[in-house]
Amino acid sequence: MTKILIIEDDKTVMASARDLLEAEGYDVSTAENGRRGVEMARQVRPDLIICDVMMPEVDGHHVLMALRELSETNAIPFIFLTAKADKSDIRQGMKLGADDYLTKPYTRMDLLDAISSRLAKQNTLNQHFNSQLRQVEARLHYALYYDTLTGLPNRLLFRDQFLKALPAQSPADWVVAVVYLSLDRYNQISNNLGPEYANLLLKAVAGRLKETLGEQASISRLQTDEFALVLSGSSVTLNLAQTCQSILVNLAQPYNFDQLEVYTTASLGIGFYPDDGSELEGLLDNARVSMLQARKQGGNKFEFYQPSYSTRSIDLVKLETGLRHALERNELEVYYQPQVSIQHGNIVGAEALLRWKHPERGYISPAIFIPLIEETALIHEIGDWVLKTACSKVKSWQEAGLPPIHIAVNVSSHQIYHPNFLSNVSRIVQETGLPLQNLELELTESALLHEVVTANAVLRRLRAVGIQIAIDDFGTGYSSLSYLKQFPFDTLKIDRLFIQNIGQDPESSAITLATIQMAHSLNLKVIAEGVETESELDFLRKHDCDEIQGYYFSRPLPEGEFEKLLASSKRLDNVEATVNTFDNPSPATV
Numbered sequence: 001m002t003k004i005l006i007i008e009d010d011k012t013v014m015a016s017a018r019d020l021l022e023a024e025g026y027d028v029s030t031a032e033n034g035r036r037g038v039e040m041a042r043q044v045r046p047d048l049i050i051c052d053v054m055m056p057e058v059d060g061h062h063v064l065m066a067l068r069e070l071s072e073t074n075a076i077p078f079i080f081l082t083a084k085a086d087k088s089d090i091r092q093g094m095k096l097g098a099d100d101y102l103t104k105p106y107t108r109m110d111l112l113d114a115i116s117s118r119l120a121k122q123n124t125l126n127q128h129f130n131s132q133l134r135q136v137e138a139r140l141h142y143a144l145y146y147d148t149l150t151g152l153p154n155r156l157l158f159r160d161q162f163l164k165a166l167p168a169q170s171p172a173d174w175v176v177a178v179v180y181l182s183l184d185r186y187n188q189i190s191n192n193l194g195p196e197y198a199n200l201l202l203k204a205v206a207g208r209l210k211e212t213l214g215e216q217a218s219i220s221r222l223q224t225d226e227f228a229l230v231l232s233g234s235s236v237t238l239n240l241a242q243t244c245q246s247i248l249v250n251l252a253q254p255y256n257f258d259q260l261e262v263y264t265t266a267s268l269g270i271g272f273y274p275d276d277g278s279e280l281e282g283l284l285d286n287a288r289v290s291m292l293q294a295r296k297q298g299g300n301k302f303e304f305y306q307p308s309y310s311t312r313s314i315d316l317v318k319l320e321t322g323l324r325h326a327l328e329r330n331e332l333e334v335y336y337q338p339q340v341s342i343q344h345g346n347i348v349g350a351e352a353l354l355r356w357k358h359p360e361r362g363y364i365s366p367a368i369f370i371p372l373i374e375e376t377a378l379i380h381e382i383g384d385w386v387l388k389t390a391c392s393k394v395k396s397w398q399e400a401g402l403p404p405i406h407i408a409v410n411v412s413s414h415q416i417y418h419p420n421f422l423s424n425v426s427r428i429v430q431e432t433g434l435p436l437q438n439l440e441l442e443l444t445e446s447a448l449l450h451e452v453v454t455a456n457a458v459l460r461r462l463r464a465v466g467i468q469i470a471i472d473d474f475g476t477g478y479s480s481l482s483y484l485k486q487f488p489f490d491t492l493k494i495d496r497l498f499i500q501n502i503g504q505d506p507e508s509s510a511i512t513l514a515t516i517q518m519a520h521s522l523n524l525k526v527i528a529e530g531v532e533t534e535s536e537l538d539f540l541r542k543h544d545c546d547e548i549q550g551y552y553f554s555r556p557l558p559e560g561e562f563e564k565l566l567a568s569s570k571r572l573d574n575v576e577a578t579v580n581t582f583d584n585p586s587p588a589t590v
Contacts, residue, residue, distance in 0.1 A: 001027040002119065005046040007037030007531060008081065013104070017050065020108055021115075034058030038066045046076060048118055050102075053082040053093070064096045066311065077118040081106075104534050118483055129521065134516040139507070143498070147221040148507045149199055150206035158220035162280050165218070165232040166273070176240050176273040179217075179229040180287035181247070182208075184260055184299035186381045193262070196415045200257050201264065212250045213243070224292050228284065244302040267294040268302035268426060297433075313520035322358060327382060332355055334389045335556035338565065339408070339527060339549045342541050346563070346573035349406040349440070351549060352390035353556045354382070379414045386410075391432040393559055397436075402566050408440040413447035416458055425462065436466035440491065444472050448487065456487055463488045470527075474515065476477060484522055485568045492519040496530025496550075502539045513543050520544065535574070 006027045008014040010377050011032070018028045029044050031037035035058045036148065040050060048065070053060035067076070079100045080093050090101050099121075142148075146158040165176050183205065183521050183533065190198035209219050218230040248266060255262040264357065269290025277283030286305045294303040332354065334558075339349035356364045365394060371508055373379050387409050394407045400582035415421050429436060441462065448455045459469050471484070484492070494515055501508035512528075519526045528540050531550035540548060553572065557565060 001025065002048070003027045003029065003044060003355060004115070005029045005031065005037065005040055005044055005049045007031045007034060007040075007049065007051040007055075007060070009052060010034055013052075013081075017111065020111065026115075030450060034060065034063040037063050041076070041518065046120070048077045048079065048115060049117075050079045053080050061093060061096060063091070064098060068097050077122050079114055079118060085386055087386040109214065128515040132514070133518065136511075136518050139511050139514060143507070143511050147249075148501070148505055150203050150221050152206050152227070153218070153220040153227075155222050158218070158222070158230070159280055161218035161220065162230050165230050173234050174232070175234070175240075176230070176232045177238075177240055177245065178271050178273070178283050178287045179240075179302075180242075180269040180271075180291045181227040181229065181266050182291055182295070183225040183251075184267055184295065186264065189262065189264060197257055197260070197262065201262060204255050204266075205251060208250050208253075209247065210246055216243075228287075232373075238351070240270060240588065244270065248300055248302065265300035267291050267299045269294060269305065270302060271305045280439075303384060305569065319364070319369065323356070323369060323372055323378065325387060326356055326358075329558065331357075331359065332382065332385070333357065333558060334386055334393070335558055336390075336407075336472060336562040337394075337549050337556040338554045338562070339405075339547050340553050340572055341547055342545055342572070344536070347403065347405060347570070348547060350394075351408040351409060351442070351556075352386060352410070354386055355555075355556075356566060374412055374414055379412055380418060380424075381414065383415050384428060387425065388428045388432060391428060391434040394438060395432050395434045397563060397566060398434075402563070404438070405566070406438045406440050407434075408442050410442045410472065411447070413443075416455055417451055422458060422461060425467070426465075429467075437468070440468035442468050442470040442493070443472065452486075460488050461491070473529075484519070484524065489524055491525045491527060493527045493529050494545075498527050499530050499536055499540075499550075500532070502536050509539070512539075516540075516543050516545055 002025075004021055006014055006017050006021075006028060008017070008030070009032060014030055018030055021028050028275050029040055029046065031040045034055050037049075037051060038058075049061045051063055055063075058066075060082075064078055064080075067078070077099045078097065079102060080098050081102050081104060082090075083104045093101065102114055104328050146156060160419060162176075183201075186198070186201075202221075205225075205227075206219070206221065209229075210233065213219065213229070213231075216231065216233070220228045231240065231243065234528070247268065251264065251266045255264070266377055269287045269292070271277055271283045271287035271290065273283055276286045290303040290305040294301045297303075333356075335351045335353045335355050336350040337353060338347045339351060340346065341348045354366065354370070356366075356369050358364050373382055390407045390409050394405065394435060398404055415471070425441075429439065443459075463469055468490040469488055470493055471487070471489050471495045473495040474492050492515070494512060498508045498512045498515075503509065516526050525546045527547040527549060528536075528545050529549055531537055531540065531548040531552045533552060537548060537552060554565060554570075
């Protein structure tokens with residue numbers, strides 16, 4: 001039933017309108033003054049509001065202003081009732097966002113026609129919004145599961161393909177193998193011929209793999225020039241050596257692009273399930289180790305996995321041991337990457353990024369040590385340390401009179417589901433004295449999937465006290481846009497995966513634009529990650545992205561350098577478009 005709220009201080013007019021609308025089957029609520037009307041609008045969430053202009057204390061214009069400032073009510077159709085027919089009065093209301101005007105006295109048909117017209121228009125807008133939502137979800141689904149360059153399934157869909165190759169009742173002679181394929185000399189080809197020909201080569205390789213394997217294998221592109229295959233079948237009929245040799249022969253044939261002849265070969269590594277790995281990541285790891293062995297022998301060949309290849313596991317054990325002492329030995333640091341307002345050009349926030357300077361190896365890539373932290377109980381101790389360090393530092397900058405900023409701290413799934421997480425965050429914020437509104441917690445989509453109900457409850461408790469919530473790396477995880485409505489997010493961060501192809505890949509440009517529009521329609525702030533070029537910034541500015549972070553403005557900085565940057569009042573309009581280098585530019589964070 002359609003819900004209508006009437007805000008009117010004249011009880012006779014209110015009663016008349018209420019009786020008329022209830023007789024037409026509408027669910028009617030009433031408020032006798034403007035202040036109560038704003039409260040009722042938030043409580044009832046009506047489908048349409050009818051409001052008198054002239055009321056004591058809070059008039060209709062101020063009611064409309066107050067409602068338009070509330071994200072949960074600013075899309076509700078609004079009809080003014082007025083005894084005045086002054087054009088300037090009407091113009092003022094329309095500027096504030098009124099949808100229609102009715103002049104007192106009005107007839108029954110005047111009122112019903114105005115309501116019917118407004119509801120019909122709102123229904124059309126909702127249909128358009130839902131249509132856009134479905135289109136964006138379809139695009140994001142493709143982007144989530146398929147590689148936009150080659151059209152092959154990506155790493156995420158590869159996992160599903162692998163699981164489908166493991167039937168519940170496998171025959172005794174059933175074989176499942178993962179093949180890791182990487183092109184030889186790809187970097188040299190890319191450097192010599194440029195990205196356009198490199199992309200043409202990758203698409204041609206994908207085509208030849210599909211031609212060679214047909215329906216007998218699932219093919220995915222993992223990254224750049226690396227592909228993965230899943231082959232399964234009876235040991236009698238599945239001849240992996242012959243299949244791999246056919247791949248090598250076909251990929252080694254010349255590629256012709258605009259009368260330019262290009263040659264490349266490939267190295268292949270093969271791992272068997274479950275002997276060489278009972279989990280996909282471990283199996284892929286071992287298949288890749290085998291591929292590297294093939295490449296060491298000159299490439300253009302394949303190697304089956306052997307346990308002697310795995311020296312990596314020993315190295316990881318040593319790193320884990322060092323990591324357990326890193327905090328007490330002051331080897332961990334927090335770097336800060338500026339977040340900049342596109343509209344105003346100034347620094348408005350920073351993302352806290354964890355760095356580890358090993359005493360012997362120097363800076364260790366976060367892509368290596370962050371997974372180690374998450375696999376152990378260290379994630380809770382180190383996560384709390386990062387949060388406290390970042391909050392304390394931002395508070396000290398505030399006290400020093402530097403421009404106020406918010407700090408974004410990454411939170412892993414291991415932390416958010418821990419029973420002490422909320423109390424730890426509360427304790428740290430109280431100890432550091434940082435205002436709650438200056439703290440933003442970032443979570444990836446995958447971190448929310450384990451226990452949706454629990455995660456939602458935790459996030460809502462955090463947001464209830466004023467802490468902002470951001471969804472990080474949006475578009476690269478498992479979820480759909482429905483998660484944006486389900487969880488209490490304030491900020492959406494668009495992953496570098498889409499930003500880096502803006503202007504070159506129409507699909508990435510369309511997805512980025514649609515994501516910005518959809519986020520804004522849900523009243524979310526949008527931050528683009530990994531912005532490195534002026535053309536990327538121009539695209540984002542043109543399409544009303546709110547903030548950026550990336551090497552175009554600044555690399556992540558240690559606290560002293562960031563403090564100097566904040567004090568310098570550096571702005572987007574005086575940035576020299578240079579991409580800085582860093583010993584360890586990986587975006588992985590805690």
